[in-house]
Amino acid sequence: MAEMDTSSGGGHKKGPGVKKAKKLSTRVDLTPMVDLGFLLITFFIFTTTMSQPTAMRLFLPKDADKPEDQNKAKESGALTIILGKDGNIFYYEGILDNTASNFKNSNFGIGDEGIRNVILRKKASTNEKDLVIVIKPSSECTYKNVVDILDEMSINALKRYALVDISDIENQLVVKSEQNAAATTK
Amino acid sequence: MARPKIPRKSTAIDMTAMCDVAFLLLSFFILATKFKPSDAIPIQTPNSVAAKVAPDKDVVLVEIDKDGKAFLSMDDKQIKATIADEINATKNLNIDKAAFVNAQFIGSSFSQLASFLKVPEEDRKSSSLPGIPIDSTKGPNELIDWMKLVNDAYQGKKANLLLKGDNLAKYPAFKGVIDAFKKNDFLKFQMVTNPEAIPIGSELWKNNLKGEKRDE
Numbered sequence: 434m435a436e437m438d439t440s441s442g443g444g445h446k447k448g449p450g451v452k453k454a455k456k457l458s459t460r461v462d463l464t465p466m467v468d469l470g471f472l473l474i475t476f477f478i479f480t481t482t483m484s485q486p487t488a489m490r491l492f493l494p495k496d497a498d499k500p501e502d503q504n505k506a507k508e509s510g511a512l513t514i515i516l517g518k519d520g521n522i523f524y525y526e527g528i529l530d531n532t533a534s535n536f537k538n539s540n541f542g543i544g545d546e547g548i549r550n551v552i553l554r555k556k557a558s559t560n561e562k563d564l565v566i567v568i569k570p571s572s573e574c575t576y577k578n579v580v581d582i583l584d585e586m587s588i589n590a591l592k593r594y595a596l597v598d599i600s601d602i603e604n605q606l607v608v609k610s611e612q613n614a615a616a617t618t619k
Numbered sequence: 620m621a622r623p624k625i626p627r628k629s630t631a632i633d634m635t636a637m638c639d640v641a642f643l644l645l646s647f648f649i650l651a652t653k654f655k656p657s658d659a660i661p662i663q664t665p666n667s668v669a670a671k672v673a674p675d676k677d678v679v680l681v682e683i684d685k686d687g688k689a690f691l692s693m694d695d696k697q698i699k700a701t702i703a704d705e706i707n708a709t710k711n712l713n714i715d716k717a718a719f720v721n722a723q724f725i726g727s728s729f730s731q732l733a734s735f736l737k738v739p740e741e742d743r744k745s746s747s748l749p750g751i752p753i754d755s756t757k758g759p760n761e762l763i764d765w766m767k768l769v770n771d772a773y774q775g776k777k778a779n780l781l782l783k784g785d786n787l788a789k790y791p792a793f794k795g796v797i798d799a800f801k802k803n804d805f806l807k808f809q810m811v812t813n814p815e816a817i818p819i820g821s822e823l824w825k826n827n828l829k830g831e832k833r834d835e
Contacts, residue, residue, distance in 0.1 A: 463634030470641030477648035488781065488809035489669035493801055516790070549821070576683065576784035576793050577665040580810060584667040590822040596797075 491583065494595065510563025512555045514539075514548065515599060516574035516582060517607045521614070522548050526555065529603070536606055538614075541581060548582070552589050566594040571607050660684050660724065662785045666815035668823065673811050674779040679769050680811075681762070682724070683784040687792035688750025691765055692724035701772040706732070728752050728761055753795030762799035770803050780808035 508527045515523040522539040529536060539548045556564060566586065570579050579596075586594045599607075660682050675694075682690045693699055703719040706712055710729055718736040719725075726748040727735035735748070752761045769778065782796060800808055817824045 463638045467634050467638045467641050470638060470645055474641060474645050474648060477645065477652055481648060481652045486664065486673045486811050487667065487669045487814045488671055488673035489667045489812050490671070490807070490809050493797065493806045493808075543818075549818075553822075570790040570794075572789065572791050574790050575786060576788040576790065577786040579790060579793060580665040580667055580784070580812060583810075584669075584812075584815075588668055588818060588821045588823045590826055598794075 489580070489583065489587075491596075510559045511565050511567060512552065513567040513569060513603075514582060515603055515607055516568070516570040516578045517611055518571070518573035520574075520578060521607075521611060522582075523603075523607055523610060524548070524551055529606075536610070538610065541578075549585060549589065552585065552591070556589065556591070564591070564593060566591055568594060568596050569599040569603060570596070571599050571604060573607075660690055660726075662783055663787075664783060664812050665786050667810075667812035668815055668817045669812055670814070671809075673781060673809065677777065677779050678781055679778045680781045680783060681796050683782070683788040683792050683796065684750070685785040685787040686750075687754075687788050688726070688748070689753045689762060689792065689796060690724045690726040690748075691751060691762070693769070696720050698769070698772045702768045705768055705771065725765070726750050729764070753792060753799065755795060755798070756791075760795055760799055762796060763802045766799045766803040766805060770805070780805050781811055782808055783811040 511527055513525050513529070517523060520541050522541065524537055524539055525535045527535070539546055539551050541548060543549060552566070568579075568582055570582075583594075583596075662682055662684055678692075678694045680692045682692070684690070693702075699720045700716065703714060703716040706714060706719075706729075707716070712729060712733055714733050715736050721740070722736060723740065723743070725732070725735070726743065728749065728751065731749065735743075751765065752758055754760070780800065782793075784793060800806070817827065
């Protein structure tokens with residue numbers, strides 16, 4: 434390999450007739466500079482937020498003025514999820530019956546009672562074409578809850594879901610159940 | 620037996636190469652770092668598994684802070700100028716157009732807009748501002764008017780509608796925003812979230828393993 438003559442500063446060669454002069458080495462100890470460099474690198478690595486915010490898409494249905502224009506969902510395939518206070522979830526399948534016996538509790542956990550398993554069970558037991566998830570956030574739930582439940586839809590690969598206003602009866606049920614829950618824990 | 624002579628090597632290594640690498644990395648990180656502009660509206664966004672990166676052009680951003688106050692911001696100055704003219708023409712508020720264009724966000728009702736714009740930019744903090752009224756139970760939802768103005772100003776050009784809400788914001792605020800979008804036929808919008816790992820074993824995870832494209 435060809436090598437460059439780097440000895441001009443080092444002064445190893447002595448040409449004829451060249452006076453011996455004490456030459457200082459031009460080599461600098463770069464260790465502190467490397468130290469500094471890596472220190473700054475670590476600083477920038479820690480301050481950089483590499484993760485850019487992502488965006489979740491949501492398509493809203495157009496408001497239908499006449500009730501007959503609204504999309505009809507098959508009763509057997511509907512699962513209504515109501516979001517309550519502090520991450521409580523209530524759900525029922527089909528239509529809420531008069532005694533509210535099919536009104537059940539759930540939560541955002543991943544246990545057997547967690548909403549994910551409820552959704553998966555419903556998905557497994559119903560025809561895919563009929564399956565509709567109706568999400569009804571109550572006025573007490575937070576934005577995070579709504580995003581989480583919408584996220585749950587994409588996690589469970591559900592195609593049909595709707596965000597619907599809560600009805601008065603359901604709201605009362607939610608309040609009642611939450612009071613009951615609070616009373617039992619006290 | 621005589622020991623073979625091992626020539627002693629200097630332990631000093633040439634640091635030049637290492638130094639080069641260090642500074643190369645350093646310059647990369649310096650250039651890649653985008654410092655966050657100091658937030659006047661502190662918002663903690665929720666997590667989601669959505670993988671699409673939020674757009675940063677033609678953005679119309681509605682923010683909801685933790686108290687449910689709504690703020691509107693746009694990045695296109697020309698659109699803002701159009702909106703300012705429109706507000707002055709129709710609502711007779713006599714707002715300062717330049718201040719409106721330069722304002723980072725709008726956070727007051729129409730009636731207080733002129734005085735809001737007189738507040739110096741650095742003093743506009745979400746805690747001290749009323750926000751755009753969106754609660755239809757307490758008065759008109761003014762975001763509907765704002766979205767109408769945005770819609771008119773964009774004139775069919777595509778605006779990226781973004782909603783950035785705080786974890787703790789209550790649903791009625793969210794609903795007010797959705798209503799405002801719906802009333803103006805903005806039926807497609809995106810919610811800004813932080814990325815989160817897909818739970819292992821879930822349907823989406825299986826689909827991803829199969830290499831299916833996600834339709835988001």
